Amino acid sequence: xxxxxxxxxxxxxxxxxxxxxxxxxxxxxxxxxxxxxxxxxxxxxxxxxxxxxxxxxxxxxxxxxxxxxxxxxxxxxxxxxxxxxxxxxxxxxxxxxxxxxxxxxxxxxxxxxxxxxxxxxxxxxxxxxxxxxxxxxxxxxxxxxxxxxxxxxxxxxxxxxxxxxxxxxxxxxxxxxxxxxxxxxxxxxxxxxxxxxxxxxxxxxxxxxxxxxxxxxxxxxxxxxxxxxxxxxxxxxxxxxxxxxxxxxxxxxxxxxxxxxxxxxxxxxxxxxxxxxxxxxxxxxxxxxxxxxxxxxxxxxxxxxxxxxxxxxxxxxxxxxxxxxxxxxxxxxxxxxxxxxxxxxxxxxxxxxxxxxxxxxxxxxxxxxxxxxxxxxxxxxxxxxxxxxxxxxxxxxxxxxxxxxxxxxxxxxxxxxxxxxxxxxxxxxxxxxxxxxxxxxxxxxxxxxxx
Amino acid sequence: xxxxxxxxxxxxxxxxxxxxxxxxxxxxxxxxxxxxxxxxxxxxxxxxxxxxxxxxxxxxxxxxxxxxxxxxxxxxxxxxxxxxxxxxxxxxxxxxxxxxxxxxxxxxxxxxxxxxxxxxxxxxxxxxxxxxxxxxxxxxxxxxxxxxxxxxxxxxxxxxxxxxxxxxxxxxxxxxxxxxxxxxxxxxxxxxxxxxxxxxxxxxxxxxxxxxxxxxxxxxxxxxxxxxxxxxxxxxxxxxxxxxxxxxxxxxxxxxxxxxxxxxxxxxxxxxxxxxxxxxxxxxxxxxxxxxxxxxxxxxxxxxxxxxxxxxxxxxxxxxxxxxxxxxxxxxxxxxxxxxxxxxxxxxxxxxxxxxxxxxxxxxxxxxxxxxxxxxxxxxxxxxxxxxxxxxxxxxx
Numbered sequence: 001x002x003x004x005x006x007x008x009x010x011x012x013x014x015x016x017x018x019x020x021x022x023x024x025x026x027x028x029x030x031x032x033x034x035x036x037x038x039x040x041x042x043x044x045x046x047x048x049x050x051x052x053x054x055x056x057x058x059x060x061x062x063x064x065x066x067x068x069x070x071x072x073x074x075x076x077x078x079x080x081x082x083x084x085x086x087x088x089x090x091x092x093x094x095x096x097x098x099x100x101x102x103x104x105x106x107x108x109x110x111x112x113x114x115x116x117x118x119x120x121x122x123x124x125x126x127x128x129x130x131x132x133x134x135x136x137x138x139x140x141x142x143x144x145x146x147x148x149x150x151x152x153x154x155x156x157x158x159x160x161x162x163x164x165x166x167x168x169x170x171x172x173x174x175x176x177x178x179x180x181x182x183x184x185x186x187x188x189x190x191x192x193x194x195x196x197x198x199x200x201x202x203x204x205x206x207x208x209x210x211x212x213x214x215x216x217x218x219x220x221x222x223x224x225x226x227x228x229x230x231x232x233x234x235x236x237x238x239x240x241x242x243x244x245x246x247x248x249x250x251x252x253x254x255x256x257x258x259x260x261x262x263x264x265x266x267x268x269x270x271x272x273x274x275x276x277x278x279x280x281x282x283x284x285x286x287x288x289x290x291x292x293x294x295x296x297x298x299x300x301x302x303x304x305x306x307x308x309x310x311x312x313x314x315x316x317x318x319x320x321x322x323x324x325x326x327x328x329x330x331x332x333x334x335x336x337x338x339x340x341x342x343x344x345x346x347x348x349x350x351x352x353x354x355x356x357x358x359x360x361x362x363x364x365x366x367x368x369x370x371x372x373x374x375x376x377x378x379x380x381x382x383x384x385x386x387x388x389x390x391x392x393x394x395x396x397x398x399x400x401x402x403x404x405x406x407x408x409x410x411x412x413x414x415x416x417x418x419x420x421x422x423x424x425x426x427x428x429x430x431x432x433x434x435x436x437x438x439x440x441x442x443x444x445x446x447x448x449x450x451x
Numbered sequence: 452x453x454x455x456x457x458x459x460x461x462x463x464x465x466x467x468x469x470x471x472x473x474x475x476x477x478x479x480x481x482x483x484x485x486x487x488x489x490x491x492x493x494x495x496x497x498x499x500x501x502x503x504x505x506x507x508x509x510x511x512x513x514x515x516x517x518x519x520x521x522x523x524x525x526x527x528x529x530x531x532x533x534x535x536x537x538x539x540x541x542x543x544x545x546x547x548x549x550x551x552x553x554x555x556x557x558x559x560x561x562x563x564x565x566x567x568x569x570x571x572x573x574x575x576x577x578x579x580x581x582x583x584x585x586x587x588x589x590x591x592x593x594x595x596x597x598x599x600x601x602x603x604x605x606x607x608x609x610x611x612x613x614x615x616x617x618x619x620x621x622x623x624x625x626x627x628x629x630x631x632x633x634x635x636x637x638x639x640x641x642x643x644x645x646x647x648x649x650x651x652x653x654x655x656x657x658x659x660x661x662x663x664x665x666x667x668x669x670x671x672x673x674x675x676x677x678x679x680x681x682x683x684x685x686x687x688x689x690x691x692x693x694x695x696x697x698x699x700x701x702x703x704x705x706x707x708x709x710x711x712x713x714x715x716x717x718x719x720x721x722x723x724x725x726x727x728x729x730x731x732x733x734x735x736x737x738x739x740x741x742x743x744x745x746x747x748x749x750x751x752x753x754x755x756x757x758x759x760x761x762x763x764x765x766x767x768x769x770x771x772x773x774x775x776x777x778x779x780x781x782x783x784x785x786x787x788x789x790x791x792x793x794x795x796x797x798x799x800x801x802x803x804x805x806x807x808x809x810x811x812x813x814x815x816x817x818x819x820x821x822x823x824x825x826x827x828x829x830x831x832x833x834x835x836x837x838x839x840x841x842x843x844x845x846x847x848x
Contacts, residue, residue, distance in 0.1 A: 158582065322613065338660055342627070
């Protein structure tokens with residue numbers, strides 16, 4: 001594998017990797033490296049937060065405590081994304097976090113949903129989907145808790161078809177209504193948080209769904225949707241958007257969808273096939289995706305040993321850049337791509353790397369006579385110092401310089417930016433630059449915002 | 452390498468002939484504003500403003516019956532019509548009303564209302580149906596529609612740290628700025644200034660998009676910084692964040708900035724507990740702030756070109772809860788403020804408090820009718836293209 005291919009794989013599969021991990025992979029072949037990623041994800045720990053003293057009924061506990069636990073949950077996962085050994089599994093969990101986007105205030109239920117997607121991240125999709133559908137988080141978020149025979153609530157059925165499985169344009173409003181009937185009676189016990197099927201609230205009449213008739217249960221509905229190849233195509237298209245590029249031709253989507261379908265929607269096998277394929281390593285896919293804020297933040301933490309004296313900054317950054325974990329805008333998840341970027345978010349994102357690793361200073365800023373704005377440097381420095389104190393992020397450059405000692409410019413560029421940096425540009429700002437200056441400049445480039 | 456060398460080297464690599472046509476958009480146009488350069492100021496009341504305690508149905512027994520602990524006393528209200536009156540905390544706002552500067556639209560909402568703050572706000576921002584998920588906002592799409600997407604970020608400015616979905620278009624996104632100096636300085640960082648040079652922008656993929664946004668931001672931040680310096684605003688605004696932000700917007704307008712839409716938020720109106728007092732303080736800030744803003748603009752003849760629109764993501768439940776507060780509801784009211792209203796005053800019937808759905812008001816006006824009217828009749832835009840369908844035009848402007 002070329003260094004660029006390795007950098008590309010890690011960027012997509014694990015939100016980047018430490019430089020040692022990158023160098024250690026240089027001699028591996030594709031098979032070995034992909035196998036290693038899966039191997040490392042075989043054993044994993046669940047995310048855990050101590051809820052002692054919190055009742056499961058959100059109405060009874062005070063909001064402050066609840067908010068505190070939610071923040072703790074976010075922080076714990078952020079840390080796990082950064083340093084968890086099961087990096088591929090965490091990345092996949094992050095994909096499902098966006099696919100099964102859930103926005104509720106109950107940290108307990110959110111933790112459970114998160115762990116369900118972690119455990120079944122590579123499992124056949126049906127297992128995952130059924131398990132997710134039975135979590136109190138989804139049952140309450142999409143109102144299935146109040147989906148009863150006499151008053152069917154269509155919310156869950158609609159999102160199941162539109163966002164979780166087959167996608168718009170492949171079902172009718174009647175299909176939604178009939179599917180909602182099949183899911184009546186699915187709920188959870190408020191005290192124990194267990195899924196419960198309430199037979200007395202279930203509509204056991206004949207339903208007519210996607211051309212079939214029968215006394216369908218919720219699981220039957222899921223089976224029928226998964227029988228449609230369009231569902232495999234929808235899921236592959238979505239995964240490509242996260243792992244390959246937003247513009248994958250339909251021909252390739254179909255090819256992978258056939259495979260996914262033939263394996264009974266075995267997600268692990270699909271991802272493995274993808275990471276082993278030549279298609280994945282086509283050059284045009286390198287650095288073709290705008291990193292999500294969480295990917296950007298996690299990646300920085302993997303490349304630099306940042307110590308956080310105020311860990312809550314990790315959440316502040318997520319909020320400001322528009323991707324606070326467990327806080328998707330709605331059930332459709334974060335829109336992603338160019339939606340991450342506007343004037344202010346871009347300026348913040350470009351400044352973020354230097355803020356976290358070098359108190360906001362990009363390279364050596366020799367004082368210069370700026371007649372457009374005298375005093376800009378002094379003011380900027382003041383602000384930078386203030387912000388650096390605020391972030392509480394600290395990097396020991398002696399340690400960093402040891403990590404990257406003796407590495408040549410080009411390899412450094414490839415490690416941080418899989419597609420590399422145009423030679424002309426690299427020459428331009430790297431001339432006479434110290435290692436530190438070179439690194440901070442590379443990660444301050446718009447190129448680094450891509451993965 | 453120092454900055455001079457850097458510039459010399461990059462300029463060697465740049466030939467003016469190589470600059471593609473689309474980069475022309477980065478160059479600022481004519482700085483002098485034509486007469487009647489209209490702008491819209493959108494005020495978002497975050498958290499769900501309790502419409503019924505804002506515009507009070509003070510002659511309706513049902514109101515007093517369902518809100519025994521939190522109603523506004525009949526003797527205290529500022530009467531508007533036989534049926535409706537303003538909360539006394541809106542005394543400053545009442546002055547504007549009496550001048551004929553205010554249109555009140557009752558029972559504004561949308562079909563199949565969602566009672567979640569975030570989802571409902573999403574719907575108001577994207578102007579979508581409640582069962583659709585759209586990733587662009589209505590003001591953003593308005594920017595897209597102006598001069599075929601050559602609009603600049605400063606075409607719509609939000610006074611805030613982050614940019615709301617409402618201002619994000621497909622090709623153009625508005626700009627959020629809380630402190631002009633801070634944004635300006637961020638873009639003046641020498642490293643970024645060099646990157647923002649046109650020779651980095653020949654690429655049309657995601658990388659090109661980032662460089663293009665960087666260049667636009669640099670250009671817009673410079674424009675806002677330079678332009679806003681042209682006017683010193685000495686008008687007095689009420690203390691606090693909301694007043695400060697309104698003052699910024701007034702300064703932008705008076706300095707002649709080429710911005711069509713300004714966006715600002717005030718809140719939180721999420722009054723589940725102990726609403727009396729809390730709600731009044733919020734309303735007072737709102738009324739006094741807007742009153743100062745209108746006075747300020749009127750003094751400089753800029754009110755002729757400015758229209759203010761106030762909305763919230765939903766109104767609140769008709770019946771109060773057990774904690775002297777109100778829970779999430781559905782339809783609410785909107786205010787349109789300016790001196791060019793075609794018809795002012797209370798524009799439609801007060802909401803029917805006896806015809807409820809799950810304890811909530813039924814909407815009689817779709818909020819997109821208000822958007823459509825403002826887009827077409829005030830901003831001269833193609834409302835159908837922006838909103839995706841035709842909504843009934845209203846008569847206030």
